[in-house]
Amino acid sequence: MRLKQNKLYNGLIGCVVFLSLFSCNSTRHLGDDEYLYSGAKLVFEGDSLSKAKKSSMNEELSSLMRPVPNASIFGFHSKLFFYNLAGDPEKSNKLRRWMRDKMGEPPVLFDQVDVDKNTAILSNRLENQGYFNVNVSHDTLIPGDKKKGIRYTIKPGDQYRIREFNFAKDSTDLNKNLSKAMRFTRLKKGRAYDLDQIKEERTRFDNYLKNKGYYFFSADNLLVQVDSTVGKHEVDLRLKVKDNTPKLALEPYTIDNIYIFSDYVLSDGNAKEALVSAQKYKDFTIVDPKGKFKPSIYDKAIHLKSGETYNRNDHNLSLNRLVSLGVFKFVKNQFEISDSLNHKLDAYYFLTPDNPKALRLELLGKMNSASYNGAELNLNWSNKNFFKGAEVFSVSAYGGADFQMSSANNGYNVYKVGLETSLTWPKIISPFNIESTSAYIPKTRATLGGEYLERSQLYSLQSFKASWGYLWKESAFREHDLKILDINYVKPGNVTDYYKEYAAGNPSLERVLDKQLTFGPTYTYTYTNTSKRFKKSTIYYRGSLDLSGNITGLLMGANADKDKEKSIIGVPFSQYVKTEHDFRHYLKLGKTSQLVSRIHAGVGVAYGNSQQMPYTKQFYVGGSNSIRAFRARTIGPGSFDPSINNAKFIPDQSGDMLIEMNLEYRKKLFSIVHGALFVDAGNIWNLNEVSDRPGGKFSGDFMNEFAVGAGAGLRFDITFLVVRFDFAFPLRVPYNQPGDRWVVDDIKFGDSKWRKDNLMFNFAIGYPF
Known part of the structure; x- marks a missing residue:
């Protein structure tokens, strides 16, 4: 010592x-x-x-x-x-x-x-x-x-505080509106004098008037006079409209005509001449000689209405929604006085279409901590205006292979090919009338796809999936994804005699060979304010709820008893409730460094028609985005030691419950090079005892079964992607004997054998969290 x-x-x-x-x-x-x-x-x-x-x-x-x-x-x-x-x-x-x-x-x-x-x-x-x-x-x-x-x-001396904030009232409509806005001012009696807050209040007053039709008004037309002689360390504030304010700014305006140029070219300086060929649709006059877009796409996008008072919120909402349609490269808007006597405005929208069709080919190389090296080829074709209503139709085909040239999985390569199609409508397709005041247009999405995966010398899996659901954003920070129906069917095939022999009597491995059918609603909620660049502390949260076979199982009287197990198309369906939560906190420590912490947890409970969670819906830990000191999917459940099976390959370890925590310090070193120091901890568990996974059941002693690892890494931030290299090593091994789980004293960086057995290299694209 x-x-x-x-x-x-x-x-x-x-x-x-x-x-x-x-x-x-x-x-x-x-x-x-x-x-x-x-x-x-x-x-x-x-x-x-x-x-x-x-x-x-x-x-x-x-x-x-x-x-x-x-x-x-x-x-x-x-x-x-x-x-x-x-x-x-x-x-x-x-x-x-x-x-x-x-x-x-x-x-x-x-x-x-x-x-x-x-x-x-x-x-x-x-x-x-x-x-x-x-x-x-x-x-x-x-x-x-x-x-x-x-x-x-x-x-500094004593800080001056507000004694009174008043406004010279008169009978004009503008002054009446300002008086109403004064009720909600933050410049209250007793509050500290703050010039920045006064400027913010001028802007707030201006926004209030803009929403009441005063299109030509400006915050510069308002003056806040300050009198610091009224008392001991006190000031009086007085709001007034400047005497030189143009008459144009003192009147509210209403919307007259709304013109939409759907195929506008930026270099065209005489677009308004095309109005002779315009078509009338509801409140809109549309110029679209080639018929590129259905007029109905503007119903949900443009919130200004003819005959209504101009409103800045509706003005900005319309622009944001036109952009969020995703079919226009440029969106330009302007207003012109159409009737100065009656204070009316014409609204013009000049929309430049984007190229609707796109073809993208990606070739990816990858390496993970399970010693798999491989490549993947992705081909994606999309049409952003498939039925001329801003619908997005995409087809993605992919194929890849992972090869392992060393360790226990040598020769057990993984091959996969797949095809996925999706169609997204810029509206909610529902028997119910659902309105949204968000700047983002709600969407309906349908998907259909299939995949073939082969793990050489072991087995193959064929999977088919389909879904129908809705995506909508409350704001730039809150997003919802509700799938009314999410179907996934997995069918095994080409099972080798070796795998059958090894899996016999091992429930965890036998489950891989079961047909799996899951269907039901899923819901995901995401909140993040990380886009606020000047905020010192930001968060990210993603929570999900996955329900499978709940109503069907109830109606059919499903029970996990084999004699009463219910099937659809000859396949027993899974019945479970699963929830998962991912919380991250980003704390800026300076201009070039931050501390990132993460808690990731989830649980799945099988019941009714299922005795256990389907294999594809369970949790895994380890790998480049999890506990980086351990190979992918090799930890747990609990204190179970995967090496006791003495197999030629390493089977994936899965569990019903997940708890994972990460702490990472990130700092920019120079240019595009960033460094990181990190600590990861966590594990997975089963809710019930599984015969071939002793020690895997969750108990009150779960914290003593945490795997802990630490390491350092380099990240190369090339703007459009981040290339990451992480080296990690274990500090605590959950499957060691209770008194020997901490392995800090065994660390020997100078020992080549220790490095080979313990030092994990992770190569990845993007940050781990």
Whole structure:
């Protein structure tokens, strides 16, 4: 134990010495009068701010300081190190120039700091937040040789608060609408003065008026006057419409004619001349001489109506829905006054069709932690306007092969071919009238497909699937996928004598040879706000519910007793309830790093006509997107050891329940290269004891059966895809004896045999989660 502690201390001392040497190396190239800029330090004086407020204010104001000092880790300036290492390369030395420009960054010098400008920025930002008596001073910091920084001392004083917010009312319709909007203002008495919030309120007032028909009004027509002399640290706010506001902006407008040019070319400057050949459809006047689109596609897309007051929400909704149809490359809109006396507007929509037909061929190479190497060829043909109603019809054919040249699965190759067709309508096809106010048009989708999979020397599987369902989005963050009917039929074939002999008496392997029929509704809900780039903390959640044979089993009186098992087309159907949940949290730690955590859990319960979950609906763990320290589908269930079967091949391990957790630290290293450190944990279990999987039943001791692995990886972000390389090794093996499951003491990176048995390499496209 003492030996291990000495090694740890020596390692820490070595790291400190290493970083110190390279920290010095980062400044030794500077001139006699040059100093490396160490950054800005903000110090708040006075007791007007709470500790929490000082912390948040420090974070906000520090981000405004310029220049930004060279990035460092524990004082080691990694990018500056590579810049200095490259030196001053000649034009012919491409490698050194690449190292300097891509991996490095030039030194940020103390002389580059504009102290007066930074001081003005600090004062201005604080005054905008109501600290009108702020005082900012500065002095120089010298944290070490050849380094200098700036300390800004801030005395904010008391923050001014709103005493009153009023509005000069009169009898005009515009003022009446503004008075109504004032009821919901956030500029309430007692709240802190905040210029950004005042600007947001002006925009809100403008949006309110736009939705009441004031098309030509603008937020710039509103003025908020501030009086800071009314009391001690208080202000009065007064909203008024500027005197120079154009008369055009003071009147609400209604929609007159709606013109749609369905085959508009951007270079055509005289499109309106084609109105002579237009056709009338409901409220729309449509110019589509070639008849490319059915007029009915605009019923759900365009929400502006002739004779109704102009509404900005309906205006934006119409544009978003036209885009979401997916058949137009460009969507352009404009309004023109058709009757100035009666305040009417004509709406024009200029739509440029996209090429409806597309053919895509993809060739993919792949490698996974089960030592399978292979390739897949995908051919996809699609037509985005199949029946001239923005329907999307697609046909996908694919074929692939996975070869294993080593380990226990050597020679047990996997081949597959498949065909899938789908047809999507831009509407809900239902006997019920379903309306949506979302910017995304709800869709109905039907799919039909089949696949043939052969696992050489073992068996083959033929599967057929069909579904009918609906997809709709509440917003950019919430999405629903409801399949009213989702049918999947799996039929085994070409079972070899070897597999029959090995599977005999092993229920888990015998199940693979059963015909499987599942049908019923499925529902998936997805929420994600990860598209909010400036949000520090974002989440992703995906939850699903899968029901099979529930109503049918109830009507037929199905029971798992073999004598009462019910069949459809000669195949016993599966009856179960399955739910799965995937939650992810993304926390930004800086501009180039983040911490990602994930919890993935699910459970499936068979009942009625089924004694156990169908094999294709169970859970698996391990592999490049799961617990990366273990081969794909080789963990569990529970503490079961898959090696005890002594088979020539490794059968997939599956279970009724899944719990998986992941933690990953990601950081951009340089250019397109990103690094990661991660820890994965989890397992699968059966809800009932299975004779050939001892130790696989879920119990109160489940946490002691977690598999745990850790590792590091590199990711190459090439904009349109991410190529990922991960190396992982086990920390805890669930099928070892209870006292020997932690294997941290066995880690020997220098031992080739240990690396061969434990170090897992994962190559994948995209992030694991």
